[in-house]
Amino acid sequence: MSKDPHAKRFEIQRLIERSLDLARRALREQGSFLPGFIAVESTGKYNVGVAAQGGTDGSNLVITALRQKAAARQIRAAAVYRDVRVRPRGALEDVDAIQVVAELASGESLNLFQVYRMEGAEPVFYDGPETEQVPSVIFGEAHRSAAGAKRWWNFWK
Template structure:
């Protein structure tokens, strides 16, 4: 991947948009969705998967699997998306949202919340997504796992 910041911004934007598209499609088909992921291989190809169960257990299983993939396959980016309830700033009630956590192997990580509602078999996004930078979850842990697996003499050569 290019070190050009515009290329990185484009790739993470594409990863977030693709995650939102997958979640939107599942919402239209089923009314809700299980947590899913997109892993970006070094050649730019996507691996896409869905958890076998919902909730935080499903999300945690996906993150664990992505950490393993990042260590073994040297992924360049990954995203996890899930169906959540959030309370927007100034609101008094929780609302439905799609959460996407998108990360680069280099450590940049974004947390995106897209509030939505289902209206007459359509998914309507209520407002622009809320985006914030967050610490890496997948690749920071993958780097630690990889370092712990090396023999001590490999650190000194």
């Protein structure tokens, strides 16, 4: 991967967009979806997969597999997407959302939430997704776990 910040931004944005597209398509076709991932090999080839089960267990299996590939330097970037419930600021109830976490081997990591609601069998997506920078969980060093630090995967339902 290039050290050019524009190339990095393009790579992470492309991962987010493709992950969001996969999740949206699954919602339209099936009404729900299992956690999935996109891994980018050092050659630029994309590998796409879906967990064999849902919920936290499925998400943890995907993250563990990606961590192993990252530690072996088999991938240069990765994204994980899943179906979650979140509580928007000021809201009284949880709502459905697609969560995407995209990371580069260089440490950049973004977390995105796309809120939606189902109208019958069709998902309706709210305005735009919210994105924030988060600590790396796939490419982060194993020894970098500060005591009491909360990371996004601890909150997955």
